[in-house]
Structures are given as structure tokens and as C-alpha cells.
Amino acid sequence: DAKTTQPPSMDCAEGRAANLPCNHSTISGNEYVYWYRQIHSQGPQYIIHGLKNNETNEMASLIITEDRKSSTLILPHATLRDTAVYYCIVRARSGYALNFGKGTSLLVTP
Amino acid sequence: GAVVSQHPSRVICKSGTSVKIECRSLDFQATTMFWYRQFPKQSLMLMATSNEGSKATYEQGVEKDKFLINHASLTLSTLTVTSAHPEDSSFYICSAETRRDGENYGYTFGSGTRLTVV
Numbered sequence: 001d002a003k004t005t006q007p008p009s010m011d012c013a014e015g016r017a018a019n020l021p022c023n024h025s026t027i028s029g030n031e032y033v034y035w036y037r038q039i040h041s042q043g044p045q046y047i048i049h050g051l052k053n054n055e056t057n058e059m060a061s062l063i064i065t066e067d068r069k070s071s072t073l074i075l076p077h078a079t080l081r082d083t084a085v086y087y088c089i090v091r092a093r094s095g096y097a098l099n100f101g102k103g104t105s106l107l108v109t110p
Numbered sequence: 111g112a113v114v115s116q117h118p119s120r121v122i123c124k125s126g127t128s129v130k131i132e133c134r135s136l137d138f139q140a141t142t143m144f145w146y147r148q149f150p151k152q153s154l155m156l157m158a159t160s161n162e163g164s165k166a167t168y169e170q171g172v173e174k175d176k177f178l179i180n181h182a183s184l185t186l187s188t189l190t191v192t193s194a195h196p197e198d199s200s201f202y203i204c205s206a207e208t209r210r211d212g213e214n215y216g217y218t219f220g221s222g223t224r225l226t227v228v
Contacts, residue, residue, distance in 0.1 A: 034216075034217075036219075038154075041201070041222065041224070042221055042222060043114075043116070043203050043205075043219035043220050043221045043222045044154070044203070044205075044219045045219070046216055046217065046218065046219075049216065087153075096159070097144040097146075097156045097159055097205070097217075098144075098205070098217055099156060100146075100153045100154040100155075101153060102153050103153065
């Protein structure tokens with residue numbers, strides 16, 4: 001699976017959009033980009049995933065560049081409860097686990 | 111949506127004893143489940159992949175005789191930490207792969223088990 005690079009930490013003011021970047025320059029054509037988050041002492045929570053088109057759901061939007069070498073997770077109106085570690089993961093094949101990097105620790109401040 | 115129930119959420123055990131952690135898929139069948147371990151301020155580390163009806167596949171450095179995994183049904187996988195020692199104290203998390211029409215449709219995680227060995 002392709003390696004991902006994320007900033008170790010970010011801050012965001014409550015109510016503002018949080019834009020979390022992820023680089024995955026070695027991504028293959030059949031690899032998806034997954035985003036999960038982990039709130040302290042809980043299991044990871046699925047946010048969104050995509051292949052090449054931009055995706056949006058009730059939690060977030062995922063913007064993938066045309067060359068697919070990077071992506072951005074957007075939380076449109078961050079709340080204090082969005083404070084968590086966010087993981088960007090690239091994975092291809094079924095039956096194989098997600099491999100977690102260090103992620104980005106997002107702190108949403110009042 | 112898919113739900114994975116993990117039990118217990120916390121356990122304290124004495125050194126030398128064994129602890130069993132259960133992971134259940136509540137509303138779907140999970141052919142494949144995964145077990146992770148997470149130490150403080152670190153990321154999740156994959157321990158093993160569990161397939162229903164077959165032996166688990168362990169990651170390098172994970173002792174299969176110490177961390178016994180059983181996946182006897184499509185809704186239940188168990189991890190038993192045998193002869194636990196203080197260095198086994200960690201946060202253990204299970205995950206199940208959800209499939210649709212034979213293709214991966216995502217992963218659902220349990221809420222984790224905080225194991226403390228004293």
C-alpha cells in the first residue's frame with residue numbers, strides 16, 4: 001500500500017472549516033483513500049473514502065487532486081467534538097487491514 | 111450502519127493470568143477481522159488478521175502462542191492474551207471488514223479494550 005504523509009498537528013477555531021492535507025504521491029490506480037479519526041481512548045471512526053472523484057457525506061468532504069497524489073479532508077464547521085487524531089490511509093486490496101500512520105492531531109479551540 | 115461490539119472495555123488482571131477479549135459484528139457477517147494494539151501516544155499497530163474458519167495470520171514480531179485468536183463464526187472473533195505481563199498492558203482494538211457484492215466496503219472498529227496487567 002502507498003505511504004501517506006500528514007502534518008503531525010493542526011489547530012482550528014470552532015465554527016471554522018478544518019482542512020486536513022494528506023500526501024500520497026505513490027498511490028496506485030486501484031488504491032482508495034480512506035479517512036478515519038480516533039477520539040481519545042476510543043476505536044477509530046470511519047469518516048469518508050474515495051478513489052478519484054471528490055466525495056461528500058454528512059461528516060466531511062474529501063477533495064482528491066486530479067493526479068491523485070494528494071487529498072484534503074474538509075470538516076466544514078469544526079466543533080470541539082471534532083478534536084481527534086485524523087488518519088489518511090491508502091489501501092487497495094480486499095481482505096487486508098488498514099495500516100495506520102501517525103496521523104494529524106487536530107485541536108479545535110473555542 | 112455496521113456495528114462492531116468489543117467486550118470488555120476495560121480489564122485489570124494479575125500477571126501470569128489470561129484475558130479474553132471478544133469482538134462481535136452485530137448486524138453483518140464478518141469473514142475477516144483484524145486485531146490491533148495501541149500503546150500510549152502511538153498509532154495503531156496491526157497484530158493479526160483473523161479469517162473465519164482458518165488460522166489467523168500474525169504480523170512479524172507478534173507471538174502467536176501468546177496472543178491466541180479464534181474466529182469460529184462469521185460474527186465473533188476472540189483474542190486471548192495468555193500469561194499476561196505488565197508489558198502487555200495496552201489498548202486492544204478489533205476491526206471487521208464489511209463487504210458488498212464481494213468487494214470491500216469499508217472497515218468498522220470496535221470501541222477498544224484497555225488492558226492493565228498488574
